[in-house]
Amino acid sequence: MNQWNYKPFWEETYKQLKKKLNESEITLWIDALSYYDSKENIIVFSVGTPFIRDQIAQKYQRLIEDTFLEISDMNISLEFVVISKNIQTTQEKKLPPVKPSSPETQKKIKKNHPNLNKNYTFDNFIVGDNNDYAANAAQVITKNLGKNYNPFLIYGGVGLGKTHLMQAIGHEIWNNTNLTVIYVTAESFTNEFISSLKQKKVMGFKNKYRSADVLLIDDIHFFQGKEGVQEELFHTFNTLYESERQIVFTCDRNPSDLKSLSSRLKSRFERGLNIDLKTPKYETRCAILIKKLENSPILIPQDVINLVAQNISSNVRDLEAAMTKLIAFAEIKNKPMTIEIAKDLLRDTFGSTRQHNISVQSIQKIVANYFDISLSDIRGKKRTKSITFPRHIAMYLSREMTENSTTELGIEFGGKDHSTILNGYQKISERILAEPSLEVTITELKKIIMDNYDK
Ligand code: ADP
Ligand code: MG
Numbered sequence: 001m002n003q004w005n006y007k008p009f010w011e012e013t014y015k016q017l018k019k020k021l022n023e024s025e026i027t028l029w030i031d032a033l034s035y036y037d038s039k040e041n042i043i044v045f046s047v048g049t050p051f052i053r054d055q056i057a058q059k060y061q062r063l064i065e066d067t068f069l070e071i072s073d074m075n076i077s078l079e080f081v082v083i084s085k086n087i088q089t090t091q092e093k094k095l096p097p098v099k100p101s102s103p104e105t106q107k108k109i110k111k112n113h114p115n116l117n118k119n120y121t122f123d124n125f126i127v128g129d130n131n132d133y134a135a136n137a138a139q140v141i142t143k144n145l146g147k148n149y150n151p152f153l154i155y156g157g158v159g160l161g162k163t164h165l166m167q168a169i170g171h172e173i174w175n176n177t178n179l180t181v182i183y184v185t186a187e188s189f190t191n192e193f194i195s196s197l198k199q200k201k202v203m204g205f206k207n208k209y210r211s212a213d214v215l216l217i218d219d220i221h222f223f224q225g226k227e228g229v230q231e232e233l234f235h236t237f238n239t240l241y242e243s244e245r246q247i248v249f250t251c252d253r254n255p256s257d258l259k260s261l262s263s264r265l266k267s268r269f270e271r272g273l274n275i276d277l278k279t280p281k282y283e284t285r286c287a288i289l290i291k292k293l294e295n296s297p298i299l300i301p302q303d304v305i306n307l308v309a310q311n312i313s314s315n316v317r318d319l320e321a322a323m324t325k326l327i328a329f330a331e332i333k334n335k336p337m338t339i340e341i342a343k344d345l346l347r348d349t350f351g352s353t354r355q356h357n358i359s360v361q362s363i364q365k366i367v368a369n370y371f372d373i374s375l376s377d378i379r380g381k382k383r384t385k386s387i388t389f390p391r392h393i394a395m396y397l398s399r400e401m402t403e404n405s406t407t408e409l410g411i412e413f414g415g416k417d418h419s420t421i422l423n424g425y426q427k428i429s430e431r432i433l434a435e436p437s438l439e440v441t442i443t444e445l446k447k448i449i450m451d452n453y454d455k
Pocket of ligand 1: 127
């Protein structure tokens with residue numbers, strides 16, 4: 001028998017950790033540790049994946065060791081073994097019985113999933129402070145489907161990795177189980193639903209989505225204002241949820257900020273675990289670029305990588321696009337990339353406002369503040385001039401500085417028609433031409449909005 005047994009200390013340490021950490025940290029990270037063994041001055045935990053091991057080691061090892069010291073007066077250090085648990089729970093029962101297979105067929109690799117981008121895997125996802133929570137939860141979910149975090153909702157601005165992470169969950173499950181994984185954008189889901197109505201094939205539609213073991217729906221903000229499909233989604237959700245099948249959503253904002261969405265559906269979105277992705281820090285941006293360059297045919301020098309990472313700060317999609325531009329140039333011209341060429345090629349990109357993840361809400365707030373009116377007036381219906389003018393400016397800036405369509409902006413402006421947004425935009429565009437002072441105001445507002453984002 002093992003002469004060391006620190007398990008009782010661990011139980012006490014766990015209680016202490018519960019006081020020191022918030023609940024989601026406990027469920028996401030600490031609960032991912034299982035006591036495994038004790039050796040002299042060492043306690044060994046088993047964890048499900050190397051990723052979880054690394055994250056816990058980085059974030060909590062010190063804290064756990066210190067807590068051990070507090071309660072036991074012993075310097076006990078942590079060690080980890082990675083033992084991947086099989087998918088348990090209800091899904092397991094649904095798996096077809098394993099057929100005895102010859103050694104050759106055993107290794108057969110499953111075909112790629114038809115709707116998942118093959119590059120959007122966990123291996124290709126760089127983890128930094130901005131996304132470690134979400135990335136860890138995503139991994140934990142693939143091991144505990146439909147159980148703890150259902151639905152899982154990932155939200156955040158454009159180009160921050162929502163689709164990538166969602167599809168990584170899809171790949172992981174697809175590659176390791178026989179479960180049915182359906183990935184669909186909210187837009188396709190809607191279109192498919194509408195055409196099934198037209199073709200009188202609604203049953204087929206319902207059956208398809210309600211028979212998914214894992215349903216991934218990307219960009220659910222698209223459902224705003226679309227009542228028919230919301231109703232359908234609500235029922236799909238309930239069917240899957242009740243039979244503990246995993247649902248994952250992505251959204252461009254906190255689900256509580258969604259508008260024109262039935263409250264019962266909203267409460268479903270918010271029910272499980274909601275985690276946001278933030279903009280990556282400089283080091284993470286460099287790491288992402290280096291990862292992307294692994295397969296590049298062209299050598300990009302480190303100072304160019306740093307330059308790009310320094311100047312494109314808000315979103316990974318733009319970061320990648322800038323690098324792709326440099327690679328393409330170097331390849332076509334057959335010349336090495338230098339920092340001078342890079343600066344020259346990316347001058348416009350570096351200056352662009354769209355690379356910041358600016359929200360319509362923040363524009364509305366800043367404009368309301370600037371003209372000293374209330375936010376509800378900016379979004380409301382009052383037609384006095386002192387209100388319509390700032391409202392039009394907010395519409396103009398929202399169209400200029402964000403990626404939203406006029407339909408989406410209509411929703412943000414209290415449920416207006418897209419033509420109202422267009423009208424406001426045109427009014428300001430015309431006035432700018434006639435009144436130089438208005439241009440100054442607009443430039444000033446843009447600066448305030450941008451400064452607000454650089455902090
Ligand atoms: P979103 O859905 O949030 O708009 P995407 O998932 O489409 O963003 O990501 C945009 C691009 O950035 C994709 O090519 C994706 O692979 C890449 N990307 C985003 N985050 C990361 C990351 N942490 N590591 C590596 N690539 C990333
Ligand atoms: Mg996306």
